[in-house]
Amino acid sequence: xxxxxxxxxxxxxxxxxxxxxxxxxxxxxxxxxxxxxxxxxxxxxxxxxxxxxxxxxxxxxxx
Amino acid sequence: xxxxxxxxxxxxxxxxxxxxxxxxxxxxxxxxxxxxxxxxxxxxxxxxxxxxxxxxxxxxxxxxxxxxxxxxxxxxxxxxxxxxxxxxxxxxxxxxxxxxxxxxxxxxxxxxxxxxxxxxxxxxxxxxxxxxxxxxxxxxxxxxxxxxxxxxxxxxxxxxxxxxxxxxxxxxxxxxxxxxxxxxxxxxxxxxxxxxxxxxxxxxxxxxxxxxxxxxxxxxxxxxxxxxxxxxxxxxxxxxxxxxxxxxxxxxxxxxxxxxxxxxxxxxxxxxxxxxxxxxxxxxxxxxxxxxxxxxxxxxxxxxxxxxxxxxxxxxxxxxxxxxxxxxxxxxxxxxxxxxxxxxxxxxxxxxxxxxxxxxxxxxxxxxxxxxxxxxxxxxxxxxxxxxxxxxxxxxxxxxxxxxxxxxxxxxxxxxxxxxxxxxxxxxxxxxxxxxxxxxxxxxxxxxxxxxxxxxxxxxxxxxxxxxxxxxxxxxxxxxxxxxxxxxxxxxxxxxxxxxxxxxxxxxxxxxxxxxxxxxxxxxxxxxxxxxxxxxxxxxxxxxxxxxxxxxxxxxxxxxxxxxxxxxxxxxxxxxxxxxxxxxxxxxxxxxxxxxxxxxxxxxxxxxxxxxxxxxxxxxxxxxxxxxx
Numbered sequence: 001x002x003x004x005x006x007x008x009x010x011x012x013x014x015x016x017x018x019x020x021x022x023x024x025x026x027x028x029x030x031x032x033x034x035x036x037x038x039x040x041x042x043x044x045x046x047x048x049x050x051x052x053x054x055x056x057x058x059x060x061x062x063x
Numbered sequence: 064x065x066x067x068x069x070x071x072x073x074x075x076x077x078x079x080x081x082x083x084x085x086x087x088x089x090x091x092x093x094x095x096x097x098x099x100x101x102x103x104x105x106x107x108x109x110x111x112x113x114x115x116x117x118x119x120x121x122x123x124x125x126x127x128x129x130x131x132x133x134x135x136x137x138x139x140x141x142x143x144x145x146x147x148x149x150x151x152x153x154x155x156x157x158x159x160x161x162x163x164x165x166x167x168x169x170x171x172x173x174x175x176x177x178x179x180x181x182x183x184x185x186x187x188x189x190x191x192x193x194x195x196x197x198x199x200x201x202x203x204x205x206x207x208x209x210x211x212x213x214x215x216x217x218x219x220x221x222x223x224x225x226x227x228x229x230x231x232x233x234x235x236x237x238x239x240x241x242x243x244x245x246x247x248x249x250x251x252x253x254x255x256x257x258x259x260x261x262x263x264x265x266x267x268x269x270x271x272x273x274x275x276x277x278x279x280x281x282x283x284x285x286x287x288x289x290x291x292x293x294x295x296x297x298x299x300x301x302x303x304x305x306x307x308x309x310x311x312x313x314x315x316x317x318x319x320x321x322x323x324x325x326x327x328x329x330x331x332x333x334x335x336x337x338x339x340x341x342x343x344x345x346x347x348x349x350x351x352x353x354x355x356x357x358x359x360x361x362x363x364x365x366x367x368x369x370x371x372x373x374x375x376x377x378x379x380x381x382x383x384x385x386x387x388x389x390x391x392x393x394x395x396x397x398x399x400x401x402x403x404x405x406x407x408x409x410x411x412x413x414x415x416x417x418x419x420x421x422x423x424x425x426x427x428x429x430x431x432x433x434x435x436x437x438x439x440x441x442x443x444x445x446x447x448x449x450x451x452x453x454x455x456x457x458x459x460x461x462x463x464x465x466x467x468x469x470x471x472x473x474x475x476x477x478x479x480x481x482x483x484x485x486x487x488x489x490x491x492x493x494x495x496x497x498x499x500x501x502x503x504x505x506x507x508x509x510x511x512x513x514x515x516x517x518x519x520x521x522x523x524x525x526x527x528x529x530x531x532x533x534x535x536x537x538x539x540x541x542x543x544x545x546x547x548x549x550x551x552x553x554x555x556x557x558x559x560x561x562x563x564x565x566x567x568x569x570x571x572x573x574x575x576x577x578x579x580x581x582x583x584x585x586x587x588x589x590x591x592x593x594x595x596x597x598x599x600x601x602x603x604x605x606x607x608x609x610x611x612x613x614x615x616x617x618x619x620x621x622x623x624x625x626x627x628x629x630x631x632x633x634x635x636x637x638x639x640x641x642x643x644x645x646x647x648x649x650x651x652x653x654x655x656x657x658x659x660x661x662x663x664x665x666x667x668x669x670x671x672x673x674x675x676x677x678x679x680x681x682x683x684x685x686x687x688x689x690x691x692x
């Protein structure tokens with residue numbers, strides 16, 4: 001048996017779970033990895049700078 | 064069927080139309096003379112709160128039953144009306160009415176086998192026509208009065224024993240016991256007022272002052288207002304604190320005088336409030352304590368003309384709304400520590416016999432006598448099952464927690480007793496229950512898992528590039544640049560698998576994925592290390608291969624800039640350090656699933672901890688907590 005008060009509170013939790021499912025689906029469709037420690041999150045654009053590496057080597061585009 | 068005939072009362076001369084003139088008893092409604100024998104002294108049927116009258120009609124089993132008359136009985140603890148009904152075929156049936164409970168029945172010609180009569184004890188099983196009944200009550204019935212046309216004559220004070228039996232599916236049986244071997248059985252259906260199709264009933268609303276009766280306290284002559292009239296078995300005077308009970312002659316006599324109460328009722332007598340959509344009037348107030356305990360609690364007796372009685376109990380500022388069940392757990396022994404009811408387990412919380420400390424108002428049972436009753440309380444918050452067992456009766460009640468603020472609003476109160484501790488049926492403030500939370504979370508976890516499976520099967524996992532690169536491939540800027548490649552199929556992740564034949568060494572690599580058209584760069588860093596040796600056995604740590612993912616990369620033409628760095632190169636076997644790189648486009652990411660699983664587990668986990676803490680505080684008040692087992 002579930003009381004009225006419990007159902008009332010549970011609606012918000014179900015909404016939260018639905019949001020989680022939505023975010024998860026979005027991540028799966030776009031290939032977004034939620035926690036990606038190896039990726040440098042600050043992306044650089046033409047004319048900008050990359051974050052630099054640990055080796056102190058220069059960052060130049062050589063094709 | 065017998066046709067109705069006109070009849071003139073020999074006592075008062077008034078004319079009536081009798082519906083069944085062949086029935087031996089007829090009570091004149093004007094002068095109360097009993098016809099035709101006129102042997103019994105006329106007795107006035109007391110005004111009561113029954114909604115049924117001699118003009119009422121009941122639709123049942125495709126027949127229309129009119130009300131011929133009724134017997135009014137006093138039982139040990141309450142009153143009962145036994146209405147005599149007649150259908151259009153001239154068949155008689157009976158309707159038993161007791162405080163919101165109704166049972167329609169007809170004679171059961173086979174009767175009860177005499178060897179079954181000794182089994183008629185509350186809680187026992189009796190099988191009739193393959194229906195398994197449970198005996199609810201065995202009681203003495205004393206005829207107080209009767210009215211209308213009746214099949215049997217009687218005298219005030221006539222008595223017999225009866226047993227009432229029922230099933231949770233609505234079957235009902237009534238056994239009238241004459242001696243140890245002879246009985247008459249009636250079988251039928253039980254239900255509530257709304258479950259039977261009654262018509263021509265009394266109004267259920269209106270001016271309540273017109274319905275109530277005033278009686279005088281025999282001790283102090285103060286007036287006591289009785290809302291339920293003769294449905295009240297007992298009442299208590301607010302002025303002199305006398306507890307009064309109706310005797311068999313219908314007179315109130317003093318049974319006890321209470322001490323001055325420790326508290327006054329929070330909800331005044333005759334307050335009216337609506338609980339769960341039904342309007343109740345407070346007709347009684349009790350203060351009780353455990354016989355062998357030193358704490359007390361308060362009960363408010365509520366009355367609704369259709370539903371009968373209910374109660375509110377208050378202890379330490381925690382409130383429960385409680386009403387009697389007709390369908391109840393039937394396979395419960397005295398030693399049961401839990402009860403299964405309506406697909407839920409209820410755990411034993413308390414077992415006691417109560418002592419009455421104070422009472423005021425009117426009562427449908429002899430509340431002073433309830434000290435003989437063993438009470439067991441089973442809880443599944445916010446609900447409570449209460450089992451009361453006296454020698455002659457088994458009763459079950461269902462309670463539900465009501466917040467003090469709700470009570471305050473319902474009865475428009477100014478002050479409420481302060482709440483302390485955790486109530487037996489109190490829910491946590493959040494209103495969540497861990498078990499419900501876990502069930503809903505598990506359903507969503509399954510949904511996540513299915514979604515993850517879909518992603519796993521639908522991801523392309525296309526190998527874009529795979530090659531081994533050497534230190535000598537690096538240009539002057541120590542960069543390895545790959546040829547351009549195409550990423551197609553929309554935005555997706557790109558995984559880089561890096562492996563290196565390390566031996567007690569390390570390697571760092573910085574990978575840049577660069578869009579040839581826009582110049583946008585995506586960058587990832589990875590370190591590899593692998594060490595091994597022999598120290599009381601072979602050991603190794605680290606790995607010669609790792610992977611790194613760049614997520615959400617739009618489709619387009621890309622190339623890689625890689626900046627590798629190797630550790631100690633003095634080892635002669637490490638002449639030309641190298642690594643192998645493969646690039647996989649559109650990979651599934653189980654880590655997302657794990658993170659989401661972790662995220663949705665946080666709230667249930669917190670709730671579990673809080674609930675454990677809350678439960679341990681709840682069960683501190685009980686003698687039956689797990690710690691005491």
